[in-house]
Every structure is written in structure tokens, then in C-alpha cells.
Amino acid sequence: MSLRRVIILFAAAYLLQLSLAPLCAVRGIMPGLVLCLMMTILFHYNGGYKCLPVAVIAALMLDMTSAHYTGPGALALLLAAGLVYFFRVNLNTDNIVPMLVTAACGTVCYDVVYWCILKLLGDPMGFVYMIRQCGGHVVYDLAVIAVLFLIMSRKKPVQVTNDEVEVDGQGIVDPREERWYERFLPANWLKRDA
Amino acid sequence: MGWFKKHKRAAAIIGVCLLLCLMTTFSYTTAGSSTLVGRGVQKVTSVIARPITQAATGISNFFTGVFAYDELQKENQELRDRVDELEAENLDLQLTQQELEELQGLYQAFDFEPFRADANAVAGRVIELDLSRPYVVFTIDVGTESGVHKDCVVVDGNGLIGKVTETGSGWSKVVSVLSDGNNISFRVLRDKTITGVVAGDGETHLDGYVIEEKMRIIKGDQLVTTGVGLYPEGILIGTVDTVEYDDDRQMKVITVTPTADFDGLQKVAVFL
Numbered sequence: 123m124s125l126r127r128v129i130i131l132f133a134a135a136y137l138l139q140l141s142l143a144p145l146c147a148v149r150g151i152m153p154g155l156v157l158c159l160m161m162t163i164l165f166h167y168n169g170g171y172k173c174l175p176v177a178v179i180a181a182l183m184l185d186m187t188s189a190h191y192t193g194p195g196a197l198a199l200l201l202a203a204g205l206v207y208f209f210r211v212n213l214n215t216d217n218i219v220p221m222l223v224t225a226a227c228g229t230v231c232y233d234v235v236y237w238c239i240l241k242l243l244g245d246p247m248g249f250v251y252m253i254r255q256c257g258g259h260v261v262y263d264l265a266v267i268a269v270l271f272l273i274m275s276r277k278k279p280v281q282v283t284n285d286e287v288e289v290d291g292q293g294i295v296d297p298r299e300e301r302w303y304e305r306f307l308p309a310n311w312l313k314r315d316a
Numbered sequence: 317m318g319w320f321k322k323h324k325r326a327a328a329i330i331g332v333c334l335l336l337c338l339m340t341t342f343s344y345t346t347a348g349s350s351t352l353v354g355r356g357v358q359k360v361t362s363v364i365a366r367p368i369t370q371a372a373t374g375i376s377n378f379f380t381g382v383f384a385y386d387e388l389q390k391e392n393q394e395l396r397d398r399v400d401e402l403e404a405e406n407l408d409l410q411l412t413q414q415e416l417e418e419l420q421g422l423y424q425a426f427d428f429e430p431f432r433a434d435a436n437a438v439a440g441r442v443i444e445l446d447l448s449r450p451y452v453v454f455t456i457d458v459g460t461e462s463g464v465h466k467d468c469v470v471v472d473g474n475g476l477i478g479k480v481t482e483t484g485s486g487w488s489k490v491v492s493v494l495s496d497g498n499n500i501s502f503r504v505l506r507d508k509t510i511t512g513v514v515a516g517d518g519e520t521h522l523d524g525y526v527i528e529e530k531m532r533i534i535k536g537d538q539l540v541t542t543g544v545g546l547y548p549e550g551i552l553i554g555t556v557d558t559v560e561y562d563d564d565r566q567m568k569v570i571t572v573t574p575t576a577d578f579d580g581l582q583k584v585a586v587f588l
Contacts, residue, residue: 137368147445190489200336248517
């Protein structure tokens with residue numbers, strides 16, 4: 123995914139987070155669109171970690187505009203990103219189930235880290251209350267991520283790594299055994315095999 | 317140093333984490349006040365987000381109206397019936413002297429400074445909500461251009477909401493009483509001699525205590541501000557939910573449910 127597209131997506135998520143998400147709030151709980159987008163890109167795309175600077179900037183801007191303190195949201199998002207990246211190394215990134223499990227863990231991580239930071243800053247919010255809120259966030263975020271994942275899965279481009287090829291919806295194919303994919307790839311990507 | 321050169325990506329992430337920690341600490345030490353960059357971001361965002369919020373609210377209200385058509389019709393009919401009943405009652409209504417005095421007392425209770433005719437207030441619309449802490453921090457679309465300044469009191473139609481912590485042109489950040497850390501001095505509407513202090517619990521209620529433990533405060537009592545401290549006199553705070561005697565602190569402690577509608581918060585009034 124190109125940097126330009128990533129910036130556009132996060133800018134849209136940031137604006138919708140502030141304007142549209144509050145209208146979808148149920149008992150004050152609403153989806154974290156920037157967090158959802160970051161987790162989906164990070165999990166689903168090879169090199170998805172390149173979206174992290176943009177995601178952190180979006181989270182910082184959210185902190186500046188809608189939160190009391192600047193920084194806790196971005197820090198929590200970064201740590202959640204670390205957890206998602208750890209999960210993606212060991213899981214099938216083309217299947218929605220591992221994606222949802224990872225997203226649930228990422229959301230819980232985000233909420234717990236955020237709560238811990240606020241607690242350190244003297245916020246009176248209790249742990250039980252935070253966990254209850256967290257349950258709502260998980261449900262909401264999973265719904266958003268499922269939609270994002272399905273959209274991104276349909277548009278995911280062919281991805282090439284050093285010794286294997288991943289074709290949209292076809293799983294991973296070893297190029298040393300299969301050469302039929304060559305017609306889908308730019309010529310300079312195949313110099314290694316020439 | 318060798319490790320950092322070898323693991324540039326990890327080093328960058330650690331660096332960003334440390335930077336964010338510093339930013340958080342700085343933000344905490346300045347009590348959440350924004351820097352020049354923060355204020356710029358807030359200004360630009362409020363300009364862009366306002367029309368989107370208004371459009372989304374319009375669409376949301378339209379669909380709510382469409383899907384709730386039957387319900388609204390039913391409610392409309394009920395209100396019509398109620399109006400008929402009230403008109404009939406009104407014809408027969410005779411106020412006794414005692415009832416009149418009671419009503420005058422009630423009027424005085426509600427006649428707090430901010431709602432007097434000469435009071436200065438502006439209405440604001442909620443344009444941004446904090447994702448992680450519902451009902452705690454939000455931004456409204458009025459600011460310095462309307463005379464709003466730090467520590468202005470914010471209410472909705474039902475009662476006390478909070479105070480302005482930061483403001484700029486076209487925006488103001490509001491922290492609700494549920495988490496602003498301020499103690500609020502109260503008295504009971506039913507009996508003005510019962511006074512005490514409450515503060516937000518950071519969640520959905522206010523906790524506090526009664527100053528004189530012998531005073532009889534009961535569940536369902538309505539609390540209003542006394543005028544001591546930041547908040548003007550007579551603003552409705554909430555309804556007493558629980559009353560218990562705390563042996564350790566040797567005082568009567570209470571839990572209060574705010575009367576303000578934090579869940580459906582869309583419009584608020586700011587007293588200048």
C-alpha cells in the first residue's frame with residue numbers, strides 16, 4: 123500500500139473518528155477507527171509496519187483535539203501495534219479469524235495501556251469500569267475490522283517476497299515449483315529467476 | 317551504540333516511545349494545555365469536522381425519525397392526550413396560600429444566577445468526543461470569539477456538565493464533573509441546611525459526603541450547587557443514589573447520579 127494511500131486513509135479515519143463515530147456511540151462506547159485501520163493494515167499487508175508513523179501522528183492529533191492529555195493515546199497505539207506485529211509473524215495473515223483474534227488482543231492492549239497511563243496521571247477511573255468499556259470497544263472494533271479486512275482482501279495486490287509468491291486468495295506458492303504466476307508480475311521482479 | 321546501529325527499526329520505535337512519554341509528561345505538567353501545534357491542529361480540525369458533524373447529525377436524525385415513525389406517532393398521541401388533561405386540570409386549578417408559598421420557594425431554588433435574564437450564556441454543539449473515556453472530555457464549537465474562557469461553567473438542560481479547560485477560536489475543550497478532580501460543594505434542594513461535597517468517580521457517578529453526619533439525607537434527594545468555589549449557586553448536580561455510613565471515615569457517604577444527560581450529549585450552554 124502506497125504512502126499516499128495510507129495518509130489519505132488515516133486522515134479520513136481521523137476525521138470520521140471525531141465527527142461520525144460519536145453518532146454511533148452506544149452508552150458512550152464507539153469504535154476506534156484509527157486503531158482499527160492501523161491493526162488491519164499492519165496485520166494484513168507485508169510491510170504494513172510502514173503505516174506506523176502515520177498512525178502515530180493520527181493518534182497524536184486525536185489526543186490533541188479530543189483528549190485531556192497529549193501522548194497517552196499514541197503511546198497505547200504504538201504498544202498495541204507491537205502486539206499485532208508479534209501476532210502476525212506467527213499467524214495466517216489472509217484469514218479473517220486470526221485477524222479478529224489479533225484485533226481483539228490489540229484493542230484490549232490499547233485500552234489497558236491507556237488506562238494505566240491515565241491512572242499514573244491520577245485519573246480516578248476504576249479497573250472494572252475500564253474492563254467493561256473495553257468489552258464494548260472490542261465488539262465495536264471487531265465489526266469495523268471485519269469490514270475493513272473484507273474490503274482490503276479484495277483489493278490486496280500480488281505480493282512478492284524473496285523466495286515465495288503470494289497471490290490474492292490463492293495462498294503462498296513456491297516460485298521454484300510454480301511459474302504460471304510470472305505473467306502477473308513485472309519483469310524486473312523476476313530477474314532473480316532468469 | 318552498536319546494538320542501536322544494528323537494530324535501527326527497534327531503536328526508532330524505542331525512541332518514539334520515549335518521545336511520547338516525554339510528551340505525556342509535559343502535557344500532564346501543563347495540566348493538559350495544548351502547545352501552539354496542538355492549538356493549530358484543534359483549530360483546523362474543528363473547521364473541517366464541524367460541517368461533517370452537522371451533516372452526519374442531520375442524516376442520523378433523519379433516519380432516527382424514519383425508523384421511529386410509529387413510536388413518534390404514539391408519543392405524539394400521548395402528548396395530545398396529556399395536553400387535554402392538563403387543560404382540563406388548569407380550569408379547575410385553585411392555588412391555596414400554602415401551595416403558593418411552596419411554589420415560590422421552589423422558584424427561588426431554581427433562580428440561580430446563570431439562568432437570570434441578564435446572565436451571559438452561549439450555546440454550543442458537541443463536535444468531538446474522547447474515544448477512550450466516554451462522558452469525560454469533549455470539544456464544543458464555540459470559543460474565544462464568543463467570549464468563552466478557561467473555567468467557564470458548562471450545563472445542559474438537565475444540570476451541571478463541567479467546565480472549560482482550554483479554548484481557542486471556534487472550539488473549547490470541556491472536562492466533565494465526572495473526572496475533573498474538582499470537589500463540588502452541594503446542598504439538598506429539599507432541605508437547604510443539608511450540605512456536603514461531591515467529586516466525580518471518573519466513571520458515571522459522583523461520590524461524596526455530608527458535612528454533618530446527623531443531617532438526614534435520603535435516596536432520591538436532589539442536589540444543587542451552593543455557589544462556593546467555581547460553580548455558581550443553584551445548578552442541579554444530580555440525584556442521591558445511595559447513602560451509607562462509613563465507619564472508617566466516620567461520615568455519611570453518598571453516591572450521586574448526575575442529572576445531566578451525558579449519554580445523548582449534543583448541545584450545551586456555557587456561562588461566560
